[in-house]
Amino acid sequence: MKEIDKIQYLNVSEISEIFHQKITENEIEKYFEAGKINGIKIENEWHTNQEAIDYFVKNVILKERTYNVGLHTIDLSTIKLTGRILDIGGGGQAIIGQFKGEQVVAIDPNRNELEEAPDSKELKVIMDAKELKFLDNTFxxxxxxxxxxxxxxxxxxxxxxxxxxxxxxxxDFVIWDAIMPVKGNDKRDIFYIELRVKIFDRIEETGYGVSWDKEINVDTFTNLAKNIGFETLERKVDKDTIFIRFRKN
Structure with a gap:
């Protein structure tokens, strides 16, 4: 990252990191060369600022490559989460951390996601959910x-x-997620969902984009959970979103 006139400029690698490497460095180079990302060369390497990245997302990625299911509202005001909470993938917008604060242990394998998350008094830990470092029966x-x-x-x-x-x-194990349909022959390769999340008396606006390389529906989770020993207490499908509450008995 370089700073010029108090404006921070990101290089190709840093831009790719913003997109979780779902857009490769080679692809980003081509976007610069085609003029689809407005940038400058510093020490013979392409750089751009956050304003240009936001424009690129809105006017190139969302139009050319994205299957966008639109805006959805999630209301957390009626959701009950008790005791010590482990939040899987709690970096980024840290929605659960914002909602429950000190009750939350937020884990994410990506240090940057945790460092960039809002500080809501939750404990942030770099950890892979495939190998949790906690004792049995902790949360x-x-x-x-x-x-x-x-x-x-x-x-x-x-x-x-x-x-x-x-x-x-x-x-309880509580999941919110998106319904991702089968991609089929669709040439778009990014799935995107926009959210308005109600947290107490305020609204948090965010969006989630990911490679469109899988199918997810409510049965994806309920069938897996049943085989592992969870009981399904609640399952709701609202347009393109899923809410499920499982219980360990």
Missing amino acids: NTVTAFFTFMYIPVEDHKIIFEEIHRVLKNGG
Whole structure:
């Protein structure tokens, strides 16, 4: 990262990191060369600022490559989350951390995601959900807020098993996620959902984009959870979003 006239400029690698490497460095170079990202060369390397990245997302990525299911509202005001909470993938916008603060232990394998998350008094830990470092029966609640859409389907089982292990008997595992349809022959390769999240008396606006390389629906989670030993207490499908509450008995 370079700073010129108090404006920070990101290089190609840093831009790719923003997109979780879903847009490769080579692709970003081509966008610069085609003029689709407005940038400058510093020490013979392309750089751009956040304003140009935002414009690129809105006017190139969302139009050319994205299957956008539009804006959805999530109201957390009626959601009950009790005791010590483990939030899987709690970096980024840190929605659960903002909602429950000191009750939350937020884990994410990506240090940058945790460092960039708002400070809401939750404990932030760099950790892979496939190998949780906690003792058995540690947490009253485990949450995953639009997290599994980022995780390869082949890793879901081990993560569910780890969650079941660290959850106390009688504890709840609560999932919010997107319904991702079969891609088929659609040439677009990015799935995107916009959210308005109500947290107490304020609204948090965010969006989640990921490679469109998997199918996710409510049965994806309920069938897996049943096989591991969870009971499904609640399942709701609202347009393109899923809410499920499981319990460990």
